[in-house]
Amino acid sequence: NSNRFPGSFATVTVLLAPPKGPRHPTHPKPRLIPICSPPSTPPRPVHRVNLSPMASAASSSSSSSQPVRVVLRVRPLLPSEASSAAVPPCVCLIGDHPGGEVTVQLKDQHTSRSECYKVDAYFGKEDRVSDVFDQEVSALIPGIFEGINATVFAYGATGSGKTYTMQGSEDLPGLIPLSVATILARCTGTWCSVEISYYEVYMERCYDLLEPKAKEIMALDDKFGNLQLKGLAWVPVRSMEEFQEVYSIGVQRRKAAHTGLNDVSSRSHAVLSIRVSNDTVKGKLNLIDLAGNEDNRRACNEGIRLQESSKINSSLFALSNVISALKKNESRVPYRESRLTRILQDSLGGNSRAVMIACLNPVVYQEAVHTLSMAARSGHMVTNMASASKEHTPKVKVDMEAKLQLWLESRGKTKSTQRMNGLLSPTGWRTPSSMSHMKQPLSARVSGRAKAMDQDGAKIKKVLFDSAVHTTAENTTRPSSRDEVKTTKKEVPPSLTPCKEDKSESPLRKALSPIPSNMMTPCNVNCPPSLELKTPIGACHIVEKNPDGTPLDKFNALGSNLKESLIQQYLEFLNVANK
Ligand SMILES: Nc1ncnc2c1ncn2[C@@H]1O[C@H](COP(=O)(O)OP(=O)(O)OP(=O)(O)O)[C@@H](O)[C@H]1O
Structure with missing residues (x-):
């Protein structure tokens, strides 16, 4: 960690005047902890509808009535990403709404796939951290003094x-020092005291970062069922100097490592809690720097990095479940799914306030989709945009068959591979007799389903990847290449549509897009998986009668339940492959 903190912080003072040079110095990893005076710069009126004084009031009131606000922050390109400078960013602001929300569009330059999301606010590469503080965080601070807990967390992919x-x-203090400075300023001349704790959640265990040797903290249930961190140190701070001294030591103890995607990547979720108390009231502000969501294929993680990453991703998924439940006002909020969410139980939900800052790297589309899908799950999704016009739609060549085969082989599933190859012949379809297992009781079928996945996956693969499937219902001419997947809506038979509510995007396109394992697409939300396959008597009959029919004919001949089930299982199969 030494390169994160090259200087001594006890003697450094950074005032919060706007810097004279470029607002975003692009030094590789500025991890210096600033000392700052309370923020004095006014909010900059950009990108948001609620920046005018009137709208600003509306914003505060909307922030106080919402349990969770979701705001987007897009960072500028880094020098190391200069090669991407010619490519337009994958995210752009396309509109704002009277209620203060904004719509952003994510666009994949390679496939012209695009989606729109609504978020509560947008901060672009020109916006400073102090803008985020002024517009989103400072409004939470008065509530802390009235006993209303709040949580601000930064969520996003690694390096975002x-x-x-x-x-x-050093030049641009982050939300943590800005918040502490504001709280301390508010306490001046009052009887309020301020204490901080700083801990990390690493591989589902908690470590106190303010204690020497980052002591592990016992996490115990209290009588209300909330998790309490027994033995966590609370250190009183009376000035920014005191805070900086304590905090900088904790920051150096936090676990960080070099990964394929970030030189200094945080490997734990770090929670800084600021507790304000007077005789009668205690309020708490949690400021959380979450570890980054990681795509292990891109990060090339192995060994311990891979284990860390898996814990990081699963706890972020648990957090997204909690946020989603809170946003939807569900009666059951799944706090118990991870250590992180259990610890935050008293600061997420109830009368507490939360701001999620979704951080985006402007060049990685899939990461952006993943990050914003959390907002989508919280009810922020607007719509999938119609595909670009046909002449602009590039033909995506996806050799999914080879990928699938490779995956099966890498898992030692040579039998499945053979079976898959066998199924490429017209006779590879199940005969009615091979469907006899469908007559078993449902429980037996469900328990045997995992085993059957390979078979089903192969069968679905045959239906979807055979070139003939990609011809239109009207025009059954086969394309020249079996792997060529056209992405226009017209080319997918209407009977393939798994989500009746969302017809704007072809299901085949969805099926062929990378689907992160923990990403809940609107499709997943709308269509509960159908576990029961129904015996397609008529379908099997037709397949037998017409062994040379195109796979599209065969598919169309299946019963609608089976079709939907195949699609669903295909999606599930792809998710497994993605993992
Ligand atoms: N708004 C910004 N302006 C300039 N540089 C930025 C900005 N945001 C991030 N960076 C730079 O991008 C790099 C990655 O940022 P950072 O380490 O904060 O990512 P992270 O999301 O915390 O990653 P991880 O989850 O791996 O810890 C750093 O070099 C940082 O200095």
């Missing part, structure tokens, strides 16, 4: 700017 936003840099 979470630590930069929460911790800040």
